[in-house]
Structures are given as C-alpha cells and as structure tokens.
Amino acid sequence: xxxxxxxxxxxxxxxxxxxxxxxxxxxxxxxxxxxxxxxxxxxxxxxxxxxxxxxxxxxxxxxxxxx
Numbered sequence: 001x002x003x004x005x006x007x008x009x010x011x012x013x014x015x016x017x018x019x020x021x022x023x024x025x026x027x028x029x030x031x032x033x034x035x036x037x038x039x040x041x042x043x044x045x046x047x048x049x050x051x052x053x054x055x056x057x058x059x060x061x062x063x064x065x066x067x
Contacts (some may be wrong), residue, residue: 007032034063
C-alpha cells in the first residue's frame, strides 16, 4: 500500500510535532500541512514560516473537516 496523503493535521507543534512537520514539509512539499496548538502564536509563526496552511488555531470541527 502506498502512502500518499494530500493533507496532514498536527495537534501540537512542540519539539516532536514541529520537527516531524518540518521534515515532511521539506521532503514532501506537495502535502498540505495544518496545525493547532496550545498557543495561537505557535500556529501564526508556523504559518509565517510557510510550514502550515492555516494562520490561526483550528477548532475540533475544522480538524475533522481536514480529512
């Protein structure tokens, strides 16, 4: 079975989540990355750096819609 996701949502961009997100972004730039975190500034910074598509925190409903 091939692994070919179009989107990935991260819940938390701490040391592990942020590192995995950066590795995926560098290796598979065609995959859209989204994230939510405990602090809106974390997501805003990741968006500013071009790492994630969203520029604000995601609600549970928005996360569910990213499938």
